[in-house]
């Protein structure tokens with residue numbers, strides 16, 4: 633590992649025009665992204681979209697066919713993994729089975745000939761941060777999955793890397809533990825003030841932990857933004873349905889800020905750029921009108937077909953009758969637990985123009 637830089641140095645990571653193919657298969661097709669020092673960034677996308685390959689190129693385990701990886705203003709594309717101030721945590725933990733937990737964590741520091749008392753201080757501090765002080769003398773085989781992953785995190789962070797790469801680190805754990813560790817991961821990133829780059833295909837995880845999400849699809853970054861931004865303003869059908877679940881309406885542009893759907897005309901806040909295209913609306917942005925509410929626009933009659941209890945809300949399946957010989961359309965709607973509607977109820981639904989998202993494709 634490189635000697636520690638001066639405190640004023642920043643560790644911004646600049647990935648410039650990275651391309652990678654395996655044989656004829658194009659896996660990364662022009663990746664450009666700038667990651668600021670100290671950000672928690674997640675690469676999110678379906679299986680096979682190239683997330684792990686991009687992570688491996690940043691780590692140095694894989695070489696890009698084209699493009700550069702630049703850290704703190706220096707091109708590091710040709711450096712071997714051990715010459716990069718970057719550590720990786722894998723899903724499989726990759727602990728050394730013959731070393732106890734203390735020695736697993738101390739391994740990197742020992743191989744860099746760090747003085748013994750400093751190793752002791754740093755390993756103990758890191759074990760405290762990840763809450764495993766009582767495991768120092770245990771062997772990896774005796775640990776649970778969550779404990780092993782904490783050790784793997786401590787082992788990577790004790791080296792004080794500029795960047796920590798995390799390749800699906802929580803995916804082997806059960807749902808409850810996973811949620812707990814997501815919170816811990818976020819805290820750990822803040823405490824250590826290290827850039828974290830996480831790979832996951834779990835959208836809830838990405839939303840929970842990240843400052844910024846890069847949504848990948850077929851070797852490209854198709855959206856780059858904060859979790860809120862990506863959830864509220866998905867650019868296309870893929871993002872709208874991959875992150876959260878959205879109703880997608882097939883529409884035709886009628887005139888400025890007016891689109892025709894099967895169940896009537898919708899007033900929009902933004903004029904679509906297409907003549908025919910998709911509009912996304914989240915189920916929490918469709919409201920069942922109470923009898924004394926009146927809205928001038930975007931109110932449509934509907935029949936409740938189903939209600940599903942989701943714990944903290946009801947999900948309703950509502951059918952909106954088609955107009956002008958169009959087929960009826962089903963929409964998913966969210967209501968509060970104390971708002972009870974039953975299958976067969978006739979209601980009016982209000983769709984707020986500001987929450988309608990015009991999709992690019």
Ligand SMILES: Nc1ncnc2c1ncn2[C@@H]1O[C@H](COP(=O)(O)OP(=O)(O)OP(=O)(O)O)[C@@H](O)[C@H]1O
Nearest residue numbers: 654657659677678679680681682683684685686833
């Ligand atoms: N060493 C390799 N040789 C040949 N093909 C590879 C190699 N590594 C990855 N691929 C292919 O590249 C594509 C992208 O793989 P990658 O692991 O980057 O995707 P991913 O988005 O991380 O998927 P997952 O979530 O399933 O891990 C896949 O089709 C994979 O089969």
